[in-house]
Amino acid sequence: MEIRKAFIADVPAIEALISHFADRDRMLHRSLSELYENLRDFFVAEEEGQVLGCCALHLVWADLAEVKSLAVSETAQGKGVGRRLVEACLAEAAQIGIPxxxxxxxxxxxxxxxxxxxxxxxxxxxxxxSECVRCPKFFDCTEVAMSREVPGVVAARSMPRPPEGP
Ligand SMILES: CC(C)(COP(=O)(O)OP(=O)(O)OC[C@H]1O[C@@H](n2cnc3c(N)ncnc32)[C@H](O)[C@@H]1OP(=O)(O)O)[C@@H](O)C(=O)NCCC(=O)NCCS
Structure with missing residues (x-):
């Protein structure tokens, strides 16, 4: 099994994977246009030409990125695929300098x-x-916010803050 950056040809498989779990309320849907626009954020886990999992690292600000759209096909779960996808995102965050x-x-x-x-x-x-505003669960959200430091990246002492509001 290989973890690699996603290619354009992976998009239908990524969309199917995410839709499978989104239809079961386990994660948010991603439209094809969102996937194409953000494809450079994505890693996939591939085995024998099949996409078994996906995960994205989306930059938010100078010192923060989101790990999102993580999904591992049911048949491949429990074998460390999800962990390896998250580790790939962490490694990319370290390479870019996101703490x-x-x-x-x-x-x-x-x-x-x-x-x-x-x-x-x-x-x-x-x-x-900003994304939550579009979510049908906006007023009834039970998702938990979690974070971690990126190994090997030291946060700058003074970091500009994003502007508040639209
Ligand atoms: C959550 C998900 C990505 C985990 O992927 P996975 O490949 O099965 O996870 P891994 O095998 O890499 O597990 C890593 C560790 O987490 C633990 N773990 C994984 N899922 C767990 C769960 N639901 N409850 C408790 N522990 C869990 C594993 O036991 C393993 O523990 P270890 O450190 O002792 O080895 C997968 O279940 C999935 O795709 N779920 C549906 C979509 C979803 O919920 N995505 C998350 C959106 S934020």
């Missing part, structure tokens, strides 16, 4: 095993929540 990543998730135990800890949502700039 901290976060996620919004129902899978608290999985992300705890990946070194994340539960944090208060208010720790994140409002920009993080």
């Amino acid at each position: 901290r990543v976060f996620c919004l998730t129902y899978e608290v135990q999985f992300f705890t095993r990946c070194g994340f800890r539960v944090v208060d949502r208010s720790e994140f700039p409002r920009k993080v929540w």
